[in-house]
Amino acid sequence: ETGVTQTPRHLVMGMTNKKSLKCEQHLGHNAMYWYKQSAKKPLELMFVYNFKEQTENNSVPSRFSPECPNSSHLFLHLHTLQPEDSALYLCASSQEEVASADTQYFGPGTRLTVL
Amino acid sequence: LAKTTQPISMDSYEGQEVNITCSHNNIATNDYITWYQQFPSQGPRFIIQGYKTKVTNEVASLFIPADRKSSTLSLPRVSLSDTAVYYCLVGDILGAGSYQLTFGKGTKLSVIP
Numbered sequence: 001e002t003g004v005t006q007t008p009r010h011l012v013m014g015m016t017n018k019k020s021l022k023c024e025q026h027l028g029h030n031a032m033y034w035y036k037q038s039a040k041k042p043l044e045l046m047f048v049y050n051f052k053e054q055t056e057n058n059s060v061p062s063r064f065s066p067e068c069p070n071s072s073h074l075f076l077h078l079h080t081l082q083p084e085d086s087a088l089y090l091c092a093s094s095q096e097e098v099a100s101a102d103t104q105y106f107g108p109g110t111r112l113t114v115l
Numbered sequence: 116l117a118k119t120t121q122p123i124s125m126d127s128y129e130g131q132e133v134n135i136t137c138s139h140n141n142i143a144t145n146d147y148i149t150w151y152q153q154f155p156s157q158g159p160r161f162i163i164q165g166y167k168t169k170v171t172n173e174v175a176s177l178f179i180p181a182d183r184k185s186s187t188l189s190l191p192r193v194s195l196s197d198t199a200v201y202y203c204l205v206g207d208i209l210g211a212g213s214y215q216l217t218f219g220k221g222t223k224l225s226v227i228p
Contacts, residue, residue: 002160035218043159043218090158103149104216106158 003027004107006091012113015081021110023074023091032074033104034066035090043090049074050096081114088112118142119203124223133190135222137203140184146205148179148186149216153200159218162201163188190224198226 004025013019025032034046048056049068063085065077074091088111092104120138127133139148147166151159163170165177165186176189190197200221 002158004158042220045217088156092158103161103164104159106160109156109158111156 002105002107004091004093004105006089006107006110008110009108010111010113012115013078013081014115015083017081018077018079020078021076021089021091021112023076023107025072025074025091025093025105025107027093027105029093029105030071030096031094031102032068032071033092033094034074034076035092035106037088037090037109039087047076078112081112083114086112086114118205118217119219121201121203121219121222123220124225126225126227127193128227129194130192133193133197133224135188135190135201135203135224136185137188138185139203139205142183142205148177148183149204150175150177150188151202151204151218153202153221159202193224193226195226195228197224199224 007022011019031050033048035043036046037043045058046060047054047066052068052071063080067075067077088109090109091107094102094104096102118139118141147164149164150162152162153159163172163175163177165179167179167183170177178187188201200223202218202221204216204218206216
């Protein structure tokens, strides 16, 4: 247990569906992150929120829409995805974004399959 | 683009000490070196972090030479459960001054009975 939870753990959706991934951290951290990990590829940073403000969007397609209502919760809204979006989506949190020494704590991930 | 270079894979027998070396020639003065471990279909897990010299915790040691251009993660007496991918990271400054950790491909360690 890292103090970061993600739901659902597994998700299968069609290309026309709309779904949301949820992340919650119980560590009192101020920064939260979404990563994508495709098969045999490095983790790719998607979005960063620091004190509820989005600070990074690494050229992610608009079919992925993040939401951070407070420092403890992070959502990733999905719509009209493509099969190549199938991957493990990981949420992480850290005390603050701007610190090299800041350890990131990862959740268990959501395994997404797009049919 | 990751600022680190590490071997793609390593094999080791159970009970041996494993050393994984990472190169980070362009490490910045303020950067710390952090290692994570990842099992299949799970999120990465923090192992150890250091700035210079040697750091040791209950699971690993981290050796960093004076020039800080490389680091070595040492796992004592590995077991089958240590089979995982190990990532070496240093900070990476993005545009507008923000900061992130960039994961490379990591080193896949396979422990053999």
